[in-house]
Amino acid sequence: MSGLPIESSYSREPSRPISDAERDEFTTRLNSAYERGDIPVETYQQTMDSLYAARTVGELVPLTAVLPARYRTTDPAGSGSEVELKPGEVNVPVTRPDTHSKLVRLVLGSAAAIVVIVILLVIFGVIF
CATH class of the missing domain: 1.10.8 (Helicase, Ruva Protein; domain 3)
Structure with missing residues (x-):
């Protein structure tokens, strides 16, 4: 080969x-x-x-x-x-601290909360 x-x-x-x-x-x-x-x-x-x-x-x-x-x-x-x-070796993944997932969850959670608040304000007629 x-x-x-x-x-x-x-x-x-x-x-x-x-x-x-x-x-x-x-x-x-x-x-x-x-x-x-x-x-x-x-x-x-x-x-x-x-x-x-x-x-x-x-x-x-x-x-x-x-x-x-x-x-x-x-x-x-x-x-x-x-x-x-080399033949027979395995690639060992490098472990790094997951610093971005907390930030992503915070941003997505905040965005979701803002969307819910705006929807509720529209439903109760406070906005528009």
Whole structure:
């Protein structure tokens, strides 16, 4: 399994030349995996050689098999930051104090009370 998402341009456009940015990103991921100890030195060296010998993105597809899968999710608290998970890891939500719900309830409660008062005033003919 290549670990590539279905929508990956590597799979969609295999004959497209590799851009410098794509090669740099792949190198960064490979370096990180090696530094974490996810891949042995022989695999690292062979993959780096193949990476720099590759001319099309299709040639990168088999190389992705040596990389740990990259799972991306957004921070559950809604900050939009990306969290990189290793296979088998679970995204633990960040717990933050719920400061906005009290304010929202106060505002909605006040608005509801004002609406009820206006309706009662209209019914009893005080307004209009």
